[in-house]
Amino acid sequence: MKITDVRACQPIAADSPDDWRTTIGQILVAIDTDAGLTGYGVGGGGAAGIHVIEAELRSALLGRDPSPVEEIWDDLYDLMLPYGQAGIAIMAQSGVDLALWDLRGKDAGRPVAQLLAEDGMARIGEPLPTYITVWDGLAEAQAAGHRAFKLHVERNAGPDRVQRVIDTVRESREIVGPGVPLMVDAWMKWDLETTLAVAEGVEGLGVEWIEEPLPVHDIDGYRTLSRESAIPIAGGEHEYTARAFQHLIDERLHQVLQPDVCWCGGLTELVKIYRMARGTGIRVCPHRGSEIWSLHALAGLDPDPLPESGRPWMTWVGGQPPIVNGMVTLGDRPGLGVEIDETALPGLDRG
Numbered sequence: 001m002k003i004t005d006v007r008a009c010q011p012i013a014a015d016s017p018d019d020w021r022t023t024i025g026q027i028l029v030a031i032d033t034d035a036g037l038t039g040y041g042v043g044g045g046g047a048a049g050i051h052v053i054e055a056e057l058r059s060a061l062l063g064r065d066p067s068p069v070e071e072i073w074d075d076l077y078d079l080m081l082p083y084g085q086a087g088i089a090i091m092a093q094s095g096v097d098l099a100l101w102d103l104r105g106k107d108a109g110r111p112v113a114q115l116l117a118e119d120g121m122a123r124i125g126e127p128l129p130t131y132i133t134v135w136d137g138l139a140e141a142q143a144a145g146h147r148a149f150k151l152h153v154e155r156n157a158g159p160d161r162v163q164r165v166i167d168t169v170r171e172s173r174e175i176v177g178p179g180v181p182l183m184v185d186a187w188m189k190w191d192l193e194t195t196l197a198v199a200e201g202v203e204g205l206g207v208e209w210i211e212e213p214l215p216v217h218d219i220d221g222y223r224t225l226s227r228e229s230a231i232p233i234a235g236g237e238h239e240y241t242a243r244a245f246q247h248l249i250d251e252r253l254h255q256v257l258q259p260d261v262c263w264c265g266g267l268t269e270l271v272k273i274y275r276m277a278r279g280t281g282i283r284v285c286p287h288r289g290s291e292i293w294s295l296h297a298l299a300g301l302d303p304d305p306l307p308e309s310g311r312p313w314m315t316w317v318g319g320q321p322p323i324v325n326g327m328v329t330l331g332d333r334p335g336l337g338v339e340i341d342e343t344a345l346p347g348l349d350r351g
């Protein structure tokens, strides 16, 4: 089998927020082969990500056998070494890598999760518990059947923000009730002092983790948190490649790792991260883990899967299993199991 074309576009759904149309806009990658199979993946980086694929990665892939996916990952990474060990370049490569994994599964006639499961026993057809991420509408999410919740609290600003976050968590605990998993996400907006004060203030409220309290570059801050915060620290959705996660694991900077398969380098890197974390006591809990691009890894590799709710505006990804009563169930279609209506996606033209 040989690669005959590599195509990419940025699908725009009617209700996608501005940042997903522009700065971190999701791109769809299609890789065609002379066997008649097309693999699909999603990456990031918007127009810049598409440029990386069209100007650099496409020519390195045309005519190549798509099957040695990990070897291709290394070659593409090497190609971009002068400018792209993180960020947009790796987001673009993530889409390519996922499309190659989709081809690998389709060629084998098996779901990717089945290829990943070392005992061959992927959790296909088995409902997995999820958690939902909310900015507002916690009670509505609970009424809709969700059973575990993460609050985005980064909008609280100003001198009283610590108290406002603590109040929000207390009110949220009253809404969801005791024993229900509850997490908070600061989306890199806090500093060390704020984080330690929040961690102390929410003790006893059953917060399972505080997510991304500090910018990713604040290694010293995370070192301090790993020693002093009584609440586990989560992070990693803005880290790129398994090498970055190796560092987080070696230094034990996070207790929960949240790689985003569409940004961190693709499934090749997510698989490495799962293997690196095994036996360390550090949990892998992928960002947007219920989206079908990640869900195969959760179903095939994760001893204690807790997929995060996906982005509801990515309606152009056909084949995405819905979350029903807080559970998501991976189907058994070959490859990643996505169904893309190319006629609805201008820009994904066949050359």
Ligand SMILES: [Mg+2]
Binding pocket: 185, 187, 211, 212, 237
């Ligand atoms: Mg987050």
